[in-house]
Amino acid sequence: MTLEYYSMPGFLIRRLHQISISVFEDKTRSAGFDLTPVQYSALNALEEYPSIDQKTLAGLIAHDRVTIGGVVDRLVSKGYAIRSVNPNDRRSKAHDITPSGRKLLAAIRPYVLEAQKTMLTGLTKQERKALMELMKKTVAEGNALSRAPLTELD
Amino acid sequence: MTLEYYSMPGFLIRRLHQISISVFEDKTRSAGFDLTPVQYSALNALEEYPSIDQKTLAGLIAHDRVTIGGVVDRLVSKGYAIRSVNPNDRRSKAHDITPSGRKLLAAIRPYVLEAQKTMLTGLTKQERKALMELMKKTVAEGNALSRAPLTELD
DNA sequence: CATTTTTATGTAGTATACTACCTTTTTCTT
DNA sequence: AAGAAAAAGGTAGTATACTACATAAAAATG
Numbered sequence: 001m002t003l004e005y006y007s008m009p010g011f012l013i014r015r016l017h018q019i020s021i022s023v024f025e026d027k028t029r030s031a032g033f034d035l036t037p038v039q040y041s042a043l044n045a046l047e048e049y050p051s052i053d054q055k056t057l058a059g060l061i062a063h064d065r066v067t068i069g070g071v072v073d074r075l076v077s078k079g080y081a082i083r084s085v086n087p088n089d090r091r092s093k094a095h096d097i098t099p100s101g102r103k104l105l106a107a108i109r110p111y112v113l114e115a116q117k118t119m120l121t122g123l124t125k126q127e128r129k130a131l132m133e134l135m136k137k138t139v140a141e142g143n144a145l146s147r148a149p150l151t152e153l154d
Numbered sequence: 155m156t157l158e159y160y161s162m163p164g165f166l167i168r169r170l171h172q173i174s175i176s177v178f179e180d181k182t183r184s185a186g187f188d189l190t191p192v193q194y195s196a197l198n199a200l201e202e203y204p205s206i207d208q209k210t211l212a213g214l215i216a217h218d219r220v221t222i223g224g225v226v227d228r229l230v231s232k233g234y235a236i237r238s239v240n241p242n243d244r245r246s247k248a249h250d251i252t253p254s255g256r257k258l259l260a261a262i263r264p265y266v267l268e269a270q271k272t273m274l275t276g277l278t279k280q281e282r283k284a285l286m287e288l289m290k291k292t293v294a295e296g297n298a299l300s301r302a303p304l305t306e307l308d
Numbered sequence: 309c310a311t312t313t314t315t316a317t318g319t320a321g322t323a324t325a326c327t328a329c330c331t332t333t334t335t336c337t338t
Numbered sequence: 339a340a341g342a343a344a345a346a347g348g349t350a351g352t353a354t355a356c357t358a359c360a361t362a363a364a365a366a367t368g
Contacts, residue, residue: 002306003198003199003202003214005195005198005199005215006304007286007290008266008270009174009270009273009274009285009286009289010174010178010191010266010269010270010273011195012286012289012290012293013167013170013171013174013273013289014171014174014191014216015216015293015297015300015304016167016170016171016289016292016293016296017167017168017170017171018216018300018301018302018355019292019293019296019297019299019300020163020164020167020168021300021324021355021356022299022300022301022356023296023299024164025356026299036323036324037164037168037324038323038324038325039323041159041165044157044159045157045159048157053346053347054346054347055345055346055347060157061159062168062169062172063324063325064325064326064327065346065347066325066326066327066347066348066349067323067324067325067326069347069348070323070324070325071323071324074323086346089333089334089345089346090332090333090334090346091332091333091334091345091346091347092333092345092346092347093346093347112162112164115164116162116163116164118299119163119164119167119292119296119299120163120292120296121292121295121296121299122291122292122294122295122296123288123291123292123295127288127291130284130288131163131285131288131289131292132161132163132166134277134281134284134285134288135163135166135167135170135285136161136166137276137277137281138170138173138273138274138275138276138277138285139166139169139170139173140276141275141276141277142169142170142173142177142273142274142275142276143169143173145173145176145177145180145272145273145275146169146172146173146176147172147176147325147326147327148172148325148326150160150169152156172325175325175326175354176326179326190353190354191354192353192354192355193353207316207317208316208317209315209316209317217354217355218355218356218357219316219317220317220318220319220355220356220357221353221354221355221356223317223318224353224354224355225353225354228353240316243315243316243363243364244316244362244363244364245315245316245317245362245363245364246315246316246317246363247316247317301355301356301357302355302356
């Protein structure tokens with residue numbers, strides 16, 4: 001007997017997410033790294049955008065402000081990022097990746113890419129492409145529906 | 155300037171998940187309910203499978219054991235489920251939905267279904283169907299890759 | 309049948325992912 | 339320029355979603 005629940009979008013999406021997180025952890029941890037998906041995304045954004053504040057960083061990776069505060073705390077304590085007070089606006093903090101953070105990103109990237117392939121195991125190349133396009137469209141259309149929408153710069 | 159990160163499966167899946175959770179909360183809370191997606195799925199499974207233990211419940215909805223312990227705690231404290239010691243095996247607990255839980259499920263179901271549609275806003279009927287099929291396949295193929303695989307009964 | 313092993317659950321601890329509220333600093337209005 | 343409004347970040351609290359370890363009960367083994 002099968003639950004009708006198994007064919008609901010919400011269930012399939014959650015399962016996809018659990019698989020994604022798990023594969024990321026497997027691939028990176030077995031290669032000797034200790035970085036979560038969110039920490040990777042934050043560090044990746046800091047590499048691309050120097051000295052951004054916490055709110056901007058959160059928007060760039062579509063996370064809420066408070067979550068990112070903790071994520072950055074951990075990146076800082078691991079020595080991968082620096083948080084400093086912005087002298088122009090003493091309310092906000094400027095965030096930057098450290099050389100150690102850059103080195104980590106370069107080293108971990110191949111394993112992150114490998115994880116991306118593994119999590120779509122069992123799909124043909126065409127199916128993968130189709131899934132990606134559909135997810136992109138859904139995510140773009142539904143951006144405003146999430147608590148922490150993506151906010152790109154410019 | 156756009157991060158390449160935005161076209162990674164892992165990012166798209168996480169965004170999908172954030173949107174899904176958020177829409178579920180919006181639709182149900184605005185209708186006066188106070189139930190999370192996981193609580194809904196657990197209660198839904200308890201309605202279908204009477205007197206199952208915690209491990210079985212966790213497998214049926216693809217969650218890890220410990221998470222489900224807490225979820226059931228909250229269902230019990232809200233009066234939607236009952237946890238009793240299994241007299242045949244005093245290690246395990248039998249879980250059952252209460253009449254109040256059944257009433258809640260019947261009442262909330264329309265809003266849950268509405269949420270399922272809303273989270274795929276912007277897709278045509280065909281695209282929705284295609285996305286669902288691709289997600290189903292990915293989830294089935296990747297089931298063993300997650301920490302808490304789905305374990306159906308029989 | 310005593311001992312080992314396995315199994316179901318619980319506890320402690322960490323990391324997202326939020327809401328609600330508070331503080332500080334800046335900006336806007338009058 | 340004084341006071342109000344807005345904006346950035348922090349704190350407390352809740353709910354997933356895990357890992358690692360501990361406990362108690364049942365099953366398997368000699």
